[in-house]
Amino acid sequence: MSPRYTRLVDTLPATVPFVGPETQERARGAAFEARLGANENGFGPSPRAIEAMAKASGDQWMYGDPENHDLKQALALRLGVTPAHLIVGEGIDGLLGYLVRLLIEPGDAVVTSEGAYPTFNYHVAGFGGVLHKVPYLGDHEDPTALMHRAREVEAKLVYLANPDNPMGSWHGAEVIRGAIEQVPAGTLLALDEAYVEFAPEGTAPEIDPDDERVIRLRTFSKGYGLAGARVGYAVGAPGLIAAFDKVRNHFGMNRAAQIGALAALADEGHLAQTIAQVVAARARLNAIAAENGLRALPSATNFVTIDCGRDGDFARRVLAGVVKRGVFIRMPFVAPHDRCIRVSAGPEAQLAAFARVLPEALAEARQG
Amino acid sequence: MSPRYTRLVDTLPATVPFVGPETQERARGAAFEARLGANENGFGPSPRAIEAMAKASGDQWMYGDPENHDLKQALALRLGVTPAHLIVGEGIDGLLGYLVRLLIEPGDAVVTSEGAYPTFNYHVAGFGGVLHKVPYLGDHEDPTALMHRAREVEAKLVYLANPDNPMGSWHGAEVIRGAIEQVPAGTLLALDEAYVEFAPEGTAPEIDPDDERVIRLRTFSKGYGLAGARVGYAVGAPGLIAAFDKVRNHFGMNRAAQIGALAALADEGHLAQTIAQVVAARARLNAIAAENGLRALPSATNFVTIDCGRDGDFARRVLAGVVKRGVFIRMPFVAPHDRCIRVSAGPEAQLAAFARVLPEALAEARQG
Numbered sequence: 121m122s123p124r125y126t127r128l129v130d131t132l133p134a135t136v137p138f139v140g141p142e143t144q145e146r147a148r149g150a151a152f153e154a155r156l157g158a159n160e161n162g163f164g165p166s167p168r169a170i171e172a173m174a175k176a177s178g179d180q181w182m183y184g185d186p187e188n189h190d191l192k193q194a195l196a197l198r199l200g201v202t203p204a205h206l207i208v209g210e211g212i213d214g215l216l217g218y219l220v221r222l223l224i225e226p227g228d229a230v231v232t233s234e235g236a237y238p239t240f241n242y243h244v245a246g247f248g249g250v251l252h253k254v255p256y257l258g259d260h261e262d263p264t265a266l267m268h269r270a271r272e273v274e275a276k277l278v279y280l281a282n283p284d285n286p287m288g289s290w291h292g293a294e295v296i297r298g299a300i301e302q303v304p305a306g307t308l309l310a311l312d313e314a315y316v317e318f319a320p321e322g323t324a325p326e327i328d329p330d331d332e333r334v335i336r337l338r339t340f341s342k343g344y345g346l347a348g349a350r351v352g353y354a355v356g357a358p359g360l361i362a363a364f365d366k367v368r369n370h371f372g373m374n375r376a377a378q379i380g381a382l383a384a385l386a387d388e389g390h391l392a393q394t395i396a397q398v399v400a401a402r403a404r405l406n407a408i409a410a411e412n413g414l415r416a417l418p419s420a421t422n423f424v425t426i427d428c429g430r431d432g433d434f435a436r437r438v439l440a441g442v443v444k445r446g447v448f449i450r451m452p453f454v455a456p457h458d459r460c461i462r463v464s465a466g467p468e469a470q471l472a473a474f475a476r477v478l479p480e481a482l483a484e485a486r487q488g
Numbered sequence: 489m490s491p492r493y494t495r496l497v498d499t500l501p502a503t504v505p506f507v508g509p510e511t512q513e514r515a516r517g518a519a520f521e522a523r524l525g526a527n528e529n530g531f532g533p534s535p536r537a538i539e540a541m542a543k544a545s546g547d548q549w550m551y552g553d554p555e556n557h558d559l560k561q562a563l564a565l566r567l568g569v570t571p572a573h574l575i576v577g578e579g580i581d582g583l584l585g586y587l588v589r590l591l592i593e594p595g596d597a598v599v600t601s602e603g604a605y606p607t608f609n610y611h612v613a614g615f616g617g618v619l620h621k622v623p624y625l626g627d628h629e630d631p632t633a634l635m636h637r638a639r640e641v642e643a644k645l646v647y648l649a650n651p652d653n654p655m656g657s658w659h660g661a662e663v664i665r666g667a668i669e670q671v672p673a674g675t676l677l678a679l680d681e682a683y684v685e686f687a688p689e690g691t692a693p694e695i696d697p698d699d700e701r702v703i704r705l706r707t708f709s710k711g712y713g714l715a716g717a718r719v720g721y722a723v724g725a726p727g728l729i730a731a732f733d734k735v736r737n738h739f740g741m742n743r744a745a746q747i748g749a750l751a752a753l754a755d756e757g758h759l760a761q762t763i764a765q766v767v768a769a770r771a772r773l774n775a776i777a778a779e780n781g782l783r784a785l786p787s788a789t790n791f792v793t794i795d796c797g798r799d800g801d802f803a804r805r806v807l808a809g810v811v812k813r814g815v816f817i818r819m820p821f822v823a824p825h826d827r828c829i830r831v832s833a834g835p836e837a838q839l840a841a842f843a844r845v846l847p848e849a850l851a852e853a854r855q856g
Contacts, residue, residue, distance in 0.1 A: 122700055123676040123728055124644050126593040134733040142553040155550065164549045173545035173744070177538045180716040180748065181529050183709075185510040210578065210740050217737055225494040239739075246735050276492050308491040332490055341551075348548040348743030360491055365502040367614050369585055371607075372578050374742040375716030376541065380548065 128226055128248045137239045141448045153446035154470035159285065159315075159423045161345035162466030163397045166387035169346065169380040176376035184375035191382050195353060198385065204358040205329040210372055212314055212337045212352040217243045218368050219310060219335065219354075220277065224249040229273040233261045235286070235454040237312065240279050249277075256457070259417055259425075260289045263299035271304040278303070281312040283319050286452040286462050288419030293325035300325070303333040308360070311336040317343030317391065318398055319420035332357045342422055343391055344384040349377035398422045401465035408475045412482055422465040425452070432458035434485055441481025447474050496594055496616045505607045509816045521814035522838035527653065527683075527791045529713035530834030531765045534755035537714065537748040544744035552743035559750050563721055566753065569697040572726040578740055580682055580705045580720040585611045586736050587678060587703065587722075588645065592617040597641040601629045603654070603822040605680065608647050617645075624825070627785055627793075628657045631667035639672040646671070649680040651687050654820040654830050656787030661693035668693070671701040676728070679704040685711030685759065686766055687788035700725045710790055711759055712752040717745035766790045769833035776843045780850055790833040793820070800826035802853055809849025815842050 141158065145151050155162065164170075188208035196203045209215040216239065224230060226248030232240060234253040244251050252273050254265040261284050270278040280299065283290035291299075296311065303309050313336050316324050327334060335356035341347035351373070354361070384390070402416075405424040409416040415427045428435040432455055439451050439461050447470075451461045463474060509526065513519050523530065532538075556576035564571045577583040584607065592598060594616030600608060602621040612619050620641050622633040629652050638646040648667065651658035659667075664679065671677050681704050684692050695702060703724035709715035719741070722729070752758070770784075773792040777784040783795045796803040800823055807819050807829050815838075819829045831842060 121673050122725075123591055123731075124674050125590055125731060126596075128593070129590050129731065129734055132734040134730055136554065136733060136738055138554070138738070140551065140554045140739075142557060143555055146557065158551055160551060161549050164546065170545045170548070173548065174542035176716075177541035177545070177744070177748070178532065180538075180541065180745075181532045181713040182523065183508065183526055183528060183715045184718075186504065186506070186508040187511055189510060189514065210737065213739055214737050222493055222497050223491055225496070228494075305489050306492050345549040347551045348544075350552075350740060350742050357490075362502055363491075363493065363497065365504060366497060366500040369578060369582050370504055370506070371508075371581055372718060374718050374745055376545070376744065377742055380545070 132246060135242060137242045144443065144448065148444070150446070152448040154466065154473040155448050156464040156466050156470055156474060157448040157450040159342065159421070159464045160347045161342055161394065161422055162464070162470055163345060163394050165345035165380065166384045166390035168387045168390070169344070169384035172383035173376045173380035176379045180375055182375060183371050184373040184378050186370040188373060188378060191378055194382055194385050199355060201329040201355055205355050205361060206353055207361050207364045208351065208353045208373065209368060210352070211341060211350045212312060212339045213239050214350065215337055215352050215354050216240055216310070218364050220244055220247050220249065221367050222363050223276045223308065229275040230277045231266055231270045231273065231275045232279040233266065235452055235457050236261065236279060237281060237285060238453065256287070259287045259457070260284065260291065263291065263295060264302070267299055267302035267304065270307045275307050277308050277310060279310045279312065281314070282323065283315045283420035285315065285421065286425060287457060288417055288421045288423060288425045290319050290323055290420035293322050296325045300327065300331070300334050309334040313337060314339045315342055315421035318395060318422050323420060329355055330357050332360065335360060340381045340384060343394060344381070345394065346377070346380060346384060349380055350374065351377050351381040398465040401471060404471050405463055405465065408471070408478060412478055417460070423462055424465070425460045425462045427460050430459060435459050435461055437485035438481050441484045442474070442477050445477035445481065447477050449474070500614060503610060505610045512811065512816065516812070518814070520816040522834065522841040523816050524832040524834050524838055524842060525816040525818040527710065527789070527832045528715045529710055529762065529790055530832070530838055531713060531762050533713035533748065534752045534758035536755045537712070537752035540751035541744045541748035544747045548743055550743060551739050552741040552746050554738040556741060556746060559746055562750055562753050567723060569723055573697040573723050573729060574721055575729050575732045576719065576721045576741065577736060578720070579709060579718045580680060580707045581607050582718065583705055583720050583722050584608050584678070586732050588612055588615050588617065589735050590731050591644045591676065597643040598645045599634055599638045599641065599643040600647040601634065603820055603825050604629065604647060605649060605653060606821065624655070627655045627825070628652065628659065631659065631663060632670070635667055635670035635672065638675045643675050645676050645678060647678045647680065649682070650691065651683045651788040653683065653789065654793060655825060656785055656789045656791060656793045658687050658691055658788035661690050664693045668695065668699070668702050677702040681705060682707045682710055683789035686763060686790050691788060697723055698725050700728065703728060708749045708752060711762060712749070713762065714745070714748060714752060717748055718742065719745050719749040766833045769839060772836070772839050773831055773833065776839070776846060780846055785828070791830055792833070793828045793830045795828050798827060803827050803829055805853035806849050809852045810842070810845050813845035813849065815845050817842070
C-alpha cells in the first residue's frame with residue numbers, strides 16, 4: 121500500500137521548474153561549450169569569497185550558525201536596517217518557499233504576471249494557492265495591473281520582480297514606490313530584487329524596513345556570483361521576519377556558504393568590477409543580436425533577452441539550434457515573450473561561442 | 489496591517505529546535521574550548537572531500553545539478569539500489585521536512601517516541617500533524633509500542649531512529665525487520681539511520697528498496713563529517729521518492745557539497761578510520777564517566793550519553809557547569825532521560841577538556 125499523501129499532494133504534478141544544464145549535457149552526451157542559460161554569473165565570485173570557502177572546507181564537520189548572525193550583522197550594516205529586519209535562507213527559491221508556506225493555504229489567492237518566475241508559481245501551487253496572472257505591459261511587468269488584480273481577488277501575496285526575469289526590463293524606484301502605495305490592505309508584496317545589483321542607480325526604492333506591505337528578496341547568486349552556494353536574504357518588517365522561524369530549516373545553511381557570502385559582501389571592488397563586466401557583456405550581446413538582424417531588449421540584469429522577430433515556434437527552433445551546437449541558453453515560456461531567447465552575460469569566450477553558433481541556428485530555424 | 493498568515497502558522501510558536509553553539513558563544517562572550525554538543529564529527533571529513541570542496545569553491549558561480557545525478561549514481565551502486573530509489577536533500581532535516589509535507593495535513597496522526605528527535609516533531613507541528621508519543625522502554629525506543637500506537641491512531645507516519653539519539657541505544661536488524669512487518673497498512677515508517685555508520689555490524693537491516701512501508705534516512709553529517717555541507721539522502725520505493733519532486737527545492741543543494749559528498753563516499757578508508765576513532769573516543773568517554781562515578785550508556789553512535797545518577801535538575805546543573813567552563817555539550821530534553829548528559833565523540837584535546845571540567849561541574853552540581 122502506498123503512503124497516504126495529503127489531498128493537495130495527490131493533485132500536484134512532479135514538476136521540475138527548470139531542467140538543469142547537467143541534465144541536458146547527459147542527454148546530449150557532451151558538455152556545453154558555453155553555459156549562458158541560467159543567468160549564472162560566469163565572471164565568478166570574489167577571489168576573497170573563493171578563498172574563504174576553500175579555507176572553510178576543512179571546517180565543514182561543524183553545522184553552520186542557525187542564526188546566520190555574522191552575515192545578518194554585515195547585511196544590516198550595509199542596508200541600514202537591523203538584523204531583526206533580515207532573514208537569510210537557502211537562496212531566494214528557498215525563501216519564497218517559506219514565504220508562501222507562511223501565507224498560503226489551499227484556495228488562497230496569489231497574483232503574479234503571466235510569464236514571470238516559474239519557481240514562485242511552483243511554490244504557490246505546492247501549497248494549494250490559486251494563481252491569478254496579469255499580462256505584462258509590453259515587455260514590462262505591470263505594477264498597476266498587479267495591484268488592481270490583487271485587490272480584486274483579495275490576494276494574500278503578490279509577486280513582482282524588479283528588474284524582471286525573463287525580460288530583463290525594469291521600473292524606476294518611483295514606480296515601485298507607487299506600487300507599494302497601491303498594495304491592498306491584507307496583501308503582501310514579494311519584491312524580487314535578485315538582479316538589482318545590475319540595474320541603474322535609482323532602480324531600488326527606499327523602503328521603510330518596518331513597512332508591513334512588502335518584503336524584498338535578494339541573493340548572492342547573481343551579482344556576487346555564488347549561485348551554487350545557495351544564499352539569499354529578505355528584508356521585511358520584524359514581525360514577518362520572525363515568522364520565518366516558525367517554519368524554516370534552522371540548520372539548513374551550508375557553513376562554507378555563510379562564510380563565502382560574508383567575504384563576497386565585503387569585497388565591494390569585485391562587485392563593481394563584475395557589474396562593469398556585465399555591462400560590457402550586455403553590449404557585446406546587443407552587438408551580436410544586431411549583427412544577426414535581431415533586436416536585443418534593454419536589460420537591467422546579467423542577461424539579455426533577444427527578440428527573434430517571429431513567433432514562439434521560431435524562437436524555439438533558434439533555441440534548439442543554439443543548444444544543440446553546445447551553447448546552453450533558455451527562453452521565456454509564454455507568448456508573446458516566447459518570441460525571444462534569453463542569454464546570460466558571461467566571459468568573452470562564452471559569448472564568442474554564442475556569436476559563432478547563432479547565425480547557423482538562425483539559418484536553420486528559417487528553413488522551418 | 490500584518491500579512492495574513494495561514495490559520496496553522498498563527499498557532500505555531502517561533503520555536504528553534506536547538507540553540508546553536510555560536511549563539512551560546514555570543515551570549516557567554518567567549519568561544520568554546522571544546523565543541524561536543526551537536527554530535528558533529530570532530531575527526532573531520534575525508535581529506536579528499538576537503539580538497540574536492542576547496543577546488544569546487546571557484547565553481548560556485550554555477551548552480552548545483554538539481555538531479556544530484558552523480559551522487560545518486562554512486563549511492564545506488566554502494567547500496568545496491570537504483571537512482572529511482574534515492575532522494576538527495578539538504579540533510580535529514582530537510583528531507584524530514586519534505587516527507588512530513590508530503591503526508592501530513594492538519595489533524596493527521598503521527599507517532600514518535602517521547603524524547604526522540606525534536607526536529608522531526610518541529611516539522612510535524614509545522615504542517616499541523618498531531619503527535620502521539622510512546623515512552624521508551626528503558627533507554628531504547630520501543631518499536632512494538634510505536635507500531636501498536638500507529639495502528640491505534642491510524643498514523644500516516646511513524647518515526648524510529650536506529651541507532652537512537654539522544655540515548656545512543658540501538659536495536660539489531662532483526663528487531664527493525666520485525667517492526668517493519670508490524671507497520672500498519674497506510675502508515676509509513678521513517679527510519680532515521682543518521683548514526684548507522686557507527687553501529688555494530690548487523691544493525692542496519694536488509695530492506696527491499698521497493699517496500700512501500702518504510703523510508704530510510706541517512707546523512708553525510710555524522711560518519712562522513714560533513715554536517716556543515718547539508719547533504720542527506722533517503723532510500724525508498726520509487727513512487728514515494730518521485731513524490732519529493734512535487735515539493736522539494738530543486739536547486740536547493742550547494743554545488744560544492746554535492747561534490748564533497750561524492751568524494752567522501754568514495755573514501756572508504758577514511759570512513760573506517762573515523763569509525764575506529766569514534767570507537768576509541770567512546771571508550772575514553774566511558775572511562776571519564778567511570779572516573780567520576782558515573783555510568784556511560786552503551787552507544788552505537790558518535791556520542792555517549794552519561795547517566796548522572798540523579799534527576800533532571802541535577803543533570804541540568806552538571807550540564808550548566810560543563811558549558812560555563814567552555815565545553816559545549818547537550819542533554820536529553822525529557823524525563824527520565826534528562827538524568828543524563830550527552831557528549832559527542834571527538835579528538836583527544838576536546839575530550840581532555842571535558843575530562844578536566846566534569847569533576848568541577850559535578851562538585852558544583854552536588855552543592856545544589
